Amino acid sequence: MYKEIYLDAPNLGETEKQYLARSISIGYVSTLGPFVSEFEKKFAKYLNVKKAVSTQSGTAALHMALYELGIKKGNEVIVPALTFVATVNPVKYVGAEPVFVDVDPDTWNISPGEIEKHITEKTKAIIPTHLYGNPCNMDEIMEIAKEYKLFVIEDATESLGAKYNDKHTGTFGDLGCFSFNGNKIITTGGGGLVAGNNGKRLEHIKFLVNQARGESKDHYHPEIGFNYRMTNLEAALGLAQMERLNEFLIKKRKFHDIYRKKLKDTENMHFQEEYENAESSFWFSCIIFDKEIDIPRLQEELKNKGVPTRRIFMPITEFPPYRTCKKGEYKNSYYIYEKGLCLPSSTLNSENEIYYVCEKLKELI
Ligand SMILES: Cc1ncc(COP(=O)(O)O)c(C=O)c1O
Secondary structure, eight states: OOOOSSSOOOOOOOOHHHHHHHHHHHHHOOSSSSHHHHHHHHOOOOOOOOEEEEEHHHHHHHHHHHHTTTOTOOOOOEEEEESSSGGGGHHHHHTTTEEOOOTTTTTTBBEEEEEEETOOOOOEOOBBGGGGOOOOOHHHHHHHHHHHHEEEEOOTTTTTEETTEETTTTTSSSSSEEBBTTTSSSSOSSSSEEEEHHHHHHHHHHHBBTTTSSSSSOOOOOOOOOOOOOHHHHHHHHHHHHHHHHHHHHHHHHHHHHHHHTTTTTTTEEOOOOOOOOOOSSSSEEEESSSOOOOHHHHHHHETHHHEEEEEEEEEESGGGOOOTTTTTTHHHHHHHEEEEEEEOTTTTTTHHHHHHHHHHHOOO
């Protein structure tokens, strides 16, 4: 038998301990300290963008991106129906209305054709989510945005390290948002980041997240700000995790390859697919059963064999604040939710454990 199999637990080790110890020994554990700017610089360099601003969470990053771009009451923002709720709530925080669009049945990402159908004179922005680390069709999304003069805020919270046309996700739109929550590709415990090439906008976000603190006079706040900063302790963890990012990405891709190889002959089952010019981060490896299936029961049976799983996100249109949908309107999103499953993807697992997951899955279905 194997040790515990992890679904999405973070991979923390000696490097993380050393960085955290340094943060404590120099006495900077809160929002002051050298690691925050070091982390931001390292991240911007990795993405090959002008600037990165760290935040308290991915949700805060998305909120700041919308706020900075001036999205407000009376505006509409196009979002996928299938995503985590935190893609959409920040649209409401700024007073705008989310407009839900169905996803592509193969990639599970917002469908460019559907985006175009939902554009009105009120539309101001699109938020594509690179779901489970899988890059969206950024060529078509950027073309639509250009034609209709819309902002693009990429929800790259799950896709650190993923590429489209050899370029990092989160670097195509006006601003890209990342999350370092405990289960993400890298973690800072809890944290996020906004990145991009518009230095002026990002400088302003840096100012906003710090209570809009003016530099000319003490305790002077010329705008309404937010306390959305990352702490030095979190950034220390982030720096350590950045050193291991490639190791994590290689491992996640390897796990995905094993799942594909071992499950390829399983009938009525398929994987979330990448576009030809895309490279997923495989934050999660996910499958779909193209048949009648009781997903909660399968999860319970897998759990009894030591295999943790999680369901695909419930379409946002199911939640009371967003219950706008007519039956059948988001059919791909609902199909994926009803028939899909996320498999163990934590980099704490070994390849043998992934083989074991495949074996148990095949036995049970
Ligand atoms: C698609 C998506 N958007 C936004 C977020 C929000 O990130 P955070 O949990 O850091 O606020 C997450 C992660 O939780 C996510 O998966």
